[in-house]
Amino acid sequence: MEGLAIRASRPSIICSLPGLDGGSQRLPLSDGFLRLPTSSYAADKPKLVAKSASLHPISAVNVSAQASLTADFPALSETNVKEERINGDKNKPENIVWHESSICRCDRQQLLQQKGCVIWITGLSGSGKSTVACALSKALFERGKLTYTLDGDNVRHGLNRDLTFKAEDRTENIRRIGEVAKLFADVGVICIASLISPYRRDRDECRSLLPEGDFVEVFMDVPLSVCESRDPKGLYKLARAGKIKGFTGIDDPYEAPLNCEVVLKHTRDDDSCSPRQMAEHIISYLQNKGYLEG
Ligand SMILES: Nc1ncnc2c1ncn2[C@@H]1O[C@H](COP(=O)(O)OS(=O)(=O)O)[C@@H](OP(=O)(O)O)[C@H]1O
Ligand SMILES: Nc1ncnc2c1ncn2[C@@H]1O[C@H](COP(=O)(O)OP(=O)(O)O)[C@@H](O)[C@H]1O
Incomplete structure (x- = not known):
């Protein structure tokens, strides 16, 4: 019709x-x-x-x-x-009927005194995504706000264990995490998704799943040289030695956001922001946009 x-x-x-x-x-x-x-x-x-x-x-x-x-x-x-x-x-499933609940998202948000949203942290391996996600979740917890973190590494241990790092599998990884994050946001939770998500198109797809404003893209703007010097898991060394193929930033692409909500820029090692300061920066953004109220 x-x-x-x-x-x-x-x-x-x-x-x-x-x-x-x-x-x-x-x-x-x-x-x-x-x-x-x-x-x-x-x-x-x-x-x-x-x-x-x-x-x-x-x-x-x-x-x-x-x-x-x-x-x-x-x-x-x-x-x-x-x-x-x-x-x-064309992707609309056939013969599937949406079932409405008598309790809606706004009721849950009222209960939690916050608004559900997705904080999508993107950046190279070693750029500090997980560290900021952790600091953010702790700082919000201390303010009485409920968060849940979906970390790329962790989700690949369960839900996404079947996926590799080929481009199409990364896309599927991001799609699934985007859908799960959307559910958390619908619960009223501040969902922190921390994954490389190297392709702009994949991140934009996740953004399009949510109402305007509810997808907050945070770019860890850290030079490859800095990430590589940190190399906490020794993966860059393996990638340089050719023992890992298709490693982001080495022989696989990373597309930086062009216009995202928050940029956390690395300046100098002796002058870099602490993870806590970065988390506070994101919290100020959320506060200004009203996400920390019911
Ligand atoms: N080929 C290749 N490229 C990039 N990263 C690799 C690769 N192989 C393994 N790893 C480890 O996997 C973590 C990234 O997983 P993600 O799910 O965030 O990646 S993606 O969004 O699907 O691109 C990433 O974790 P972080 O260092 O926390 O980013 C790496 O530890
Ligand atoms: N703001 C920062 N300044 C200096 N070192 C950092 C900072 N954030 C994270 N690190 C360090 O960088 C390394 C990579 O951080 P991590 O959060 O695991 O990155 P990612 O999740 O992007 O791979 C870790 O050893 C961490 O302690």
Whole structure:
């Protein structure tokens, strides 16, 4: 069906559409979506206004419409509006129905007094990703904030144990961790994902899984020479000796972020920020964006 689909985390939403009699109406969702055929809004200058049925914001909105449709979501600062045709998602599973829960993300965030998000730490091996992830999780814990860390090395011991370091396996590694991180964010947890994630496209895919603002990309901007001199696991030495093939930074690519939320730049060894200072930098970002409140 060609039309409009609005996804919300509530059983019904209040909606006013040109095609609906009597202004606003409360409309029930089926499998998490309000679906409207093109005919209900294909007026000359169609305007859609949707609000959640309670004071809770709509967690996500998918607009599938003709180019002429304009959607207007007043007072919904947390709303993520995406254009997507109902039939346009070729990866959409068939015969699978989304089951809504009566407790939504905003309820959990209220309980935890924080907002779920993903802190995605990317950088070369030895750039300090795990160290910063650890310092961040400790500093947030001390403030009473709940985090969970997904470390590339660790996840490769379990969920991703079947994956190698070939480009397509790295992509799959990142995709799976991105999906798991999204679940944590939905719980209301501040999820810290710390992995090399060398390809920009893979990181951008993970970003696109989340509502605007909820993906915070942190780049460990540390020169290869510094990472190599640290070499805590002796892997650079093995890579230089040709005993590890396809090692990031040596004979495999790393694409630095072009426009990320936080850059933690290494300056000089005698003047480098401590992991705690780096963690505080990320915390300031989260605080300014309101992620440390319910
Ligand atoms: N070929 C190759 N290239 C890069 N890294 C390698 C490789 N082989 C093993 N290792 C070790 O694996 C850790 C990186 O795993 P990730 O899951 O973060 O990598 S990726 O995001 O899929 O690229 C990485 O851990 P960190 O040093 O913590 O980054 C390495 O210890
Ligand atoms: N800010 C820092 N200054 C100096 N050394 C650091 C810093 N952060 C991490 N290190 C050291 O660098 C090495 C690599 O850190 P690690 O967190 O394991 O990096 P990654 O997870 O990116 O591989 C470790 O020996 C760690 O103690």
